[in-house]
Amino acid sequence: MHFVRLGQSGLKISALSYGTALTIGTEDLTGAFARQMIEKAWDLGIRSFDTSNNYGMGKAESLLGDALSRYDRQEYTLSTKGSWPIGQSPYHRGLSRKHIVWALEESLKRLKLEYIDIYYAHRYDDETPMEEIVRTFNRLINQGLIRYWATSEWPVAALEKCLQICRALNLEAPITEQFIYSYAVHKVETNGVKVFCENNGLGMMGFSPLAQGLLTGKYRNNIPSDSRIAKSNLLNYDKTAAIYDQNKDKINFFVDLCSKFGVKGNHAALQWCLRQGVYPVIGASSPAQLEDNVNALKEENAITEYFWAELENNPRITSRD
Numbered sequence: 001m002h003f004v005r006l007g008q009s010g011l012k013i014s015a016l017s018y019g020t021a022l023t024i025g026t027e028d029l030t031g032a033f034a035r036q037m038i039e040k041a042w043d044l045g046i047r048s049f050d051t052s053n054n055y056g057m058g059k060a061e062s063l064l065g066d067a068l069s070r071y072d073r074q075e076y077t078l079s080t081k082g083s084w085p086i087g088q089s090p091y092h093r094g095l096s097r098k099h100i101v102w103a104l105e106e107s108l109k110r111l112k113l114e115y116i117d118i119y120y121a122h123r124y125d126d127e128t129p130m131e132e133i134v135r136t137f138n139r140l141i142n143q144g145l146i147r148y149w150a151t152s153e154w155p156v157a158a159l160e161k162c163l164q165i166c167r168a169l170n171l172e173a174p175i176t177e178q179f180i181y182s183y184a185v186h187k188v189e190t191n192g193v194k195v196f197c198e199n200n201g202l203g204m205m206g207f208s209p210l211a212q213g214l215l216t217g218k219y220r221n222n223i224p225s226d227s228r229i230a231k232s233n234l235l236n237y238d239k240t241a242a243i244y245d246q247n248k249d250k251i252n253f254f255v256d257l258c259s260k261f262g263v264k265g266n267h268a269a270l271q272w273c274l275r276q277g278v279y280p281v282i283g284a285s286s287p288a289q290l291e292d293n294v295n296a297l298k299e300e301n302a303i304t305e306y307f308w309a310e311l312e313n314n315p316r317i318t319s320r321d
């Protein structure tokens with residue numbers, strides 16, 4: 001596993017990050033599973049871990065923190081997020097200083113950590129002034145509670161305003177944007193966000209790079225009983241089937257092309273993201289999946305240019321998103 005530099009910051013992360021949404025703390029609530037997954041990720045060379053205060057309503061952070069406690073804190077990066085609604089009151093959501101300072105304190109307690117490497121403003125909040133947002137995250141940096149701050153799924157207009165204010169006030173800007181990104185779903189290529197990141201030195205992290213498992217090809221003929229779609233009731237999450245319905249043509253084309261070339265869908269999906277300069281935040285519900293995903297980076301699994309050319313020249317797909 002190699003390390004990559006995130007945007008214009010000095011921070012290096014492992015080229016693949018492992019995220020804990022819907023698995024650790026949601027699908028499986030045991031410490032044994034969390035430890036098994038983190039140990040596997042570590043052995044495979046992953047040193048960048050992603051979570052959020054809303055994953056399993058805090059359980060993901062608690063289990064991840066316990067699982068990581070056996071490793072040297074200096075040897076990995078941990079990102080978590082705030083602003084997603086975690087309760088009914090106005091103080092349980094958004095980017096106000098009141099919510100974010102409290103949300104971070106609670107995350108640190110659950111993770112049993114003294115600091116977070118990358119703290120995300122999980123979604124933009126247009127009811128908090130941009131200057132308050134920027135000053136709040138800078139204050140957390142100055143207090144030593146976070147090393148860097150970042151945004152996730154922010155619209156390009158908000159990113160523009162944020163960077164203007166950071167420059168005007170000479171304050172720390174977010175170091176990366178984290179957006180949904182895969183061959184199947186990449187709206188950032190048409191809504192201006194990706195080009196903005198590229199032009200302004202913001203790092204690009206892509207979540208759901210396998211389109212939640214759809215690009216592995218495992219759903220091509222049926223819905224496997226242990227898959228995210230089959231587990232939608234257990235997970236209380238039903239977006240995977242919707243992603244398939246909205247992107248059928250692209251997904252089927254991709255999966256069929258992988259079969260034609262004899263390449264693994266997960267390898268092609270992850271290599272595709274990296275080719276676009278986006279660092280994948282992968283999920284995995286078993287150690288074997290993690291290993292198979294990390295194998296995507298092995299030189300012997302590099303996919304031929306003929307494959308990429310045929311993928312780009314897909315005659316059946318008119319739009320890129």
Ligand SMILES: NC(=O)c1ccc[n+]([C@@H]2O[C@H](COP(=O)([O-])OP(=O)(O)OC[C@H]3O[C@@H](n4cnc5c(N)ncnc54)[C@H](OP(=O)(O)O)[C@@H]3O)[C@@H](O)[C@H]2O)c1
Pocket residue numbers: 018019020021022023050051122152153178179206207208209210211212213214216218226227228229231266281282283284285286288289290292293
């Ligand atoms: N910033 C945000 O708003 C945001 C939003 C969503 C996610 N995220 C982050 O991104 C991370 C990844 O998201 P994601 O889980 O949707 O990503 P993903 O990598 O596209 O999908 C992961 C899922 O696909 C299946 N899978 C993975 N590897 C496989 C393999 N080799 N073969 C077959 N199936 C495989 C597994 O599900 P099954 O085995 O259950 O089918 C696994 O849980 C999250 O954990 C979170 O940290 C961030």
